[in-house]
Amino acid sequence: MVLTARSLRVDARVGALAEVRTFIRSAAADAGAPAECLEDLVQAVDEAATNTIVHGYDGAPGWIEVGAGLEDDRFVIRMEDAAPEFDPTSVPEPDMSISPMDRRPGGMGVHLIRACTDTMSYRPRPGGGNILTLVRATGPDWTKEG
Amino acid sequence: MALTTTTEEVAGRVPITVLALDGELDASNFERLIVEVSGLYDRGTRNLLVDLGGLTFLASSGLVALHSIVRILHGERPDDLDSGWDVLHHLGHDAATGDEMQREVQLAAPPPAVARVLQRTGMDRLFVIHEGRDAAIAAF
Numbered sequence: 530m531v532l533t534a535r536s537l538r539v540d541a542r543v544g545a546l547a548e549v550r551t552f553i554r555s556a557a558a559d560a561g562a563p564a565e566c567l568e569d570l571v572q573a574v575d576e577a578a579t580n581t582i583v584h585g586y587d588g589a590p591g592w593i594e595v596g597a598g599l600e601d602d603r604f605v606i607r608m609e610d611a612a613p614e615f616d617p618t619s620v621p622e623p624d625m626s627i628s629p630m631d632r633r634p635g636g637m638g639v640h641l642i643r644a645c646t647d648t649m650s651y652r653p654r655p656g657g658g659n660i661l662t663l664v665r666a667t668g669p670d671w672t673k674e675g
Numbered sequence: 676m677a678l679t680t681t682t683e684e685v686a687g688r689v690p691i692t693v694l695a696l697d698g699e700l701d702a703s704n705f706e707r708l709i710v711e712v713s714g715l716y717d718r719g720t721r722n723l724l725v726d727l728g729g730l731t732f733l734a735s736s737g738l739v740a741l742h743s744i745v746r747i748l749h750g751e752r753p754d755d756l757d758s759g760w761d762v763l764h765h766l767g768h769d770a771a772t773g774d775e776m777q778r779e780v781q782l783a784a785p786p787p788a789v790a791r792v793l794q795r796t797g798m799d800r801l802f803v804i805h806e807g808r809d810a811a812i813a814a815f
Binding site for chain 1: 797
């Protein structure tokens with residue numbers, strides 16, 4: 530069970546993304562995240578929320594809940610929604626040897642989530658929907674592992 | 676923070692349109708940016724400098740916009756957003772020599788967080804990226 534220091538619930542619309550970013554920026558800053566790591570966490574959460582809104586709900590009404598807080602030596606973010614089940618950890622890494630002009634231009638969201646966090650784990654939400662957990666280790670200096 | 680754009684025509688070695696972005700470029704506004712650049716192209720812009728100095732956040736949807744902007748400046752249609760962004764496109768770059776860097780659209784002054792997004796996604800291979808606006812204008 531992830532202990533969340535705080536949480537935010539928003540309607541699943543792209544207009545709510547700025548509020549989600551403000552929330553996670555504030556939560557990470559309060560937890561002591563240095564600037565570069567803070568921007569990484571904002572990026573990861575924005576990309577995950579965007580995927581849920583654009584591809585998950587796909588225009589249907591819905592909600593996203595984001596919880597974030599320190600758990601021992603890790604900063605843990607849990608994102609929950611009621612969109613159709615989709616496991617982003619199943620998305621393959623893009624082939625970076627292909628020219629960026631020829632690559633799928635929209636396929637970078639999950640790649641950025643991986644680049645900005647230490648672990649991304651997924652499980653279906655009981656009763657329908659998705660739970661995505663993003664983790665960044667906090668020490669030393671919140672440097673990304675690996 | 677919303678996204679605001681300002682455009683300026685500059686007479687360099689060639690006529691250049693400078694498009695300055697201020698704020699956050701995300702899924703809520705990237706399509707508006709594509710429409711705006713389509714309008715610039717229709718009104719004659721053929722060399723575009725995108726000044727990223729005021730950009731505080733760049734989402735992957737913003738990368739879709741940058742990708743589309745290159746297509747527009749090459750006289751092609753922007754990416755088909757209705758197809759779930761799941762599209763493949765080919766421009767006339769020389770894949771054999773690896774020379775994929777086009778010069779019609781160039782970037783200036785990306786803040787560190789924005790530069791990291793460009794680097795992590797390989798989009799920095801598509802653009803000449805200048806530290807500042809003046810150097811960029813001189814380089815067109």
